[in-house]
Amino acid sequence: MSHIADLDGHLRRLRPPQARKVEIDLSDVTALDTAGAWLFHRTAKVFREGNAQAEFTGASESHRILLDEVARNDEPCDIEPPRRNFVIQILDRIGRGAASMWEQAVSITGFFGLILVVMARTIVQPKRLRVTSMVHHMEEAGWNAIPIVTLLTFLIGAVLAYQGSVQLRNFGAEVFTVDLIAISILREIGVLITAIIVAGRSGSAFTAQIGSMKVHEEVDAMQTLALDPIEMLVVPRVLALVFMLPLLVFGADLAGIAGGALVAWTSLGISPTMFLNRFLETTDLVQFWIGIIKAPFFAFLIAMVGCYEGLKVEGSAESVGQRTTQSVVESIFLVIIADALFSIFFVEIGW
Amino acid sequence: MGRSALHQNIISVRGLRTQFGSHVVHDHLDLDVRRGEVIGIVGGSGTGKSVLLKAITGLLTPAAGQIEVFGVDLTALPDDERRQQERRWGVLFQDGALFSSLTVAQNIQVPQREHLKLPQELMDELAAIKIRMVGLPADAGAKFPSELSGGMRKRSGLARALSLDPEIVFLDEPTAGLDPIGAAAFDQLIKKLQQTLGLTVFMVTHDLDSLYAICDRIAVLAEKRVIVVGTMDDMMAHDHPWIREYFHGPRSRAAQHSLGKA
Incomplete structure (x- = not known):
């Protein structure tokens, strides 16, 4: 040889x-x-x-x-997969991509309806709710995410205050830093950062958990035992996230404003008392509610996409990896789209 | 040649001890494999058949003991010499362990491409011969592992194991998961390749049919060591309770019977 x-x-x-x-x-x-x-x-x-x-x-x-x-054994044998024309290949990929996006949109809408139906059934028959599973996911996806969510929003609040103050100083309007922080954190940043962290942390975990159950045929086993995978796997996760994300956003808001207040104190000399007075004086409670109201919707999207991608896993461990990536990208995408729609909506109703 | 020609035994294991944490899998295990034979390794679940295979092929470092393959202790060799020796064997893993991003032909060419500088044309010719030798259809070469059935994946895995014309082939449960017809065909394939290529085959198996059909000798793993090595007749005559149960059980009799008729 x-x-x-x-x-x-x-x-x-x-x-x-x-x-x-x-x-x-x-x-x-x-x-x-x-x-x-x-x-x-x-x-x-x-x-x-x-x-x-x-x-x-x-x-x-x-x-x-x-x-x-x-x-x-000297017989002709295919070695290379057949190659096609480059242009046709590109067109083929674009076509497949577009078709699969449409299919995806249709089937995820179907899945959305399915979850609503099962949730409605759970409201009628509350016994069907898997409380243990839901509480477990509330702890995993909610409680355990508090440190990372608050740390990151604290840092973002600090950075925002610092950069904002540098710009506002040019106009001699340093005191508006408080308004800047309050409005941006409460209205947008708190909830968006939290949703993105949770999508990366828990949405992906949902996909991987359900996906590996799919690989080991556990989901099929459930069905043969007359158990509904949507009821067993999806609803507890969706509800857990819907309950916990608003709480996480609340924590994120506090941490972000605390970060801003710290920088305002150290670099602008606005004392915490002054900060608080200004904050309460100028910031409407509506700003807070705008952020919080969005949270359960984002939570629903993240959990839904996470579970949906998990259930779409087929065959191998490789597919779990692909689906997990897909799930994170898709849920962040949907969250940002939804945020844009909300922002138009709130402006239209005059909030 | 030289040294290894002096040794009848192509693999020799002395006093092997493997353990995971405090769980001892093998202790004082001795085993010799002769050049050119087909040896079947049997044993109950959890007796460490696959672990033994991994220890010999160097995928797992033993806690104690000595393993010589081709007459040299591989653990004592520097890395590059060790790699030289490793090219002289091929391993077929349970589900083929084909690289999923490569076609079957590319899988077969991986070791050739990595270890030898061969022109692409020759590698294609050699891949084609290997594909046909393991009994795959002509269109299999261009397919990806996900497009193949379990039996075809095993055949492809075998073709890759044979890529560098090895002297020893290690097979980890080659017939597990195949239907009886596919399993019998795979047994015959191994036997035929072993005869034409003069291979030494080290086969971990649960399949009594394989043992009857193609193994020259059988080694039984129990009590953390090889309790007996011998031919099928030796096994039938042995009075260790596990061996009796294994080789005198109803499934064994059925396998023996069907082979007697064939």
């Missing part, structure tokens, strides 16, 4: 001789593997195509068997 490349070169250059009959003497061959046997066989075949008779002589018994075996 190690000298095969040299030998291949030599034998390939060998042209069919003029002679009618060629004997290939193998009596000096000490060891032969399939690669070597293939080279002898190929050379002999080239000779035969040049109308010479080619025969092996002096081959040992085992080498003879190997040569015959290689000859028997």
Whole structure:
């Protein structure tokens, strides 16, 4: 095997001789593997195509068997997948992409309806709610996310206050930093950052959990036991997130404003008391509600997409990975779209 | 050649001890595999058949003991020499363990591409021969593993294991998950390849049919070691309770019977 490349070169250059009959003497061959046997066989075949008779002589018994075996298996065989025209390939991908996006939109809408139906049934028959599972997910997705969510919004509040104050100082309007922080954190940043963290943290976990259950046929097993996977797996997760995200957003709001207040104190000299007075004076409670109201909707989207992608997992562990990525991208996308719609809505109703 | 020709035994394991944490899988395990034989490793679930395979192929470092393959202790070799030796064997994992992003032909060419500098044309020719030798259809080479059935994945895995014309092939439950017809065909394929290529086959199996049909010798793993090595007749005559139950059970008799008739 190690000298095969040299030998291949030599034998390939060998042209069919003029002679009618060629004997290939193998009596000096000490060891032969399939690669070597293939080279002898190929050379002999080239000779035969040049109308010479080619025969092996002096081959040992085992080498003879190997040569015959290689000859028997010398049949055409596909090696490369068929390649298509580059332009057609691109068009093909665009077409498939568009079609699958449409299919995705239709089927996720269907899934949305399915969850609503099962939730409505749960309201009628509250016994059907899996309380243990829901509480577990409330702890996992909600309570355990508090440190990371508050830390990040605290830092963002601080950065916002710092950058804002630098700009506002040009107008001598440093005190408006308080308004800037209050409105931006309460209205948008608190809820958006929280939703994005939760999508990355819990939405992906939902997909991976349900996806690996799918791979191990646990979901199928549920169905054969007359258990509804939507009721068992999806509804507890959706409800857990819908309950917990507003609370997380509340925490995020507090942390973000605290971060802003800290920077306002240290770099602008606005004392916490002053900050609080200004904050209460100028900021309407409506700003807070605008942020909080959005939270359950975002939570629903994140949990729905997470579970939906999990249930779409098929076959292998590789698919779990793909779906998890898909789930995070999709839920953040939907959250931002929904946020844009909310923002138009709130402006229209004059909040 | 030299040293390994002196040794009849192509693999020899002495005093092997493997453990995971405090759980000891093997203790004082000895085993010899002769050049050119088909040896079947049997044992109950959890007796460490696959662990033994992993220890010999170096996927797992033993806690104690010595493993010689081709007459050299591989753990004592520097990395590059060790790699040289590793090319002399091929391993078929349970579900083929094909690289899922590559086609079957590309899978077979991976070791050739990595270890040898061969022209692409020759690699394609060799891949085609291997594909046909393991009994795959002509269109299989261009397919991806996800497009293949379980039996075809195993055949492809075997073709990749044979890619560098190894001297030893390790098979981890080669017939598990195949239907009886597919399993019998796979047994015959292994036997035929072993005879034509002069391979040594180290086969972990649960399949009594495989044991009867193609194994020259059988090693039984129990009580953390190899309790007995021998031919099928030796197994039938042995009076260890587990061996008796295994080789005299109803399924064993059925396998024996069907082979006697065939």
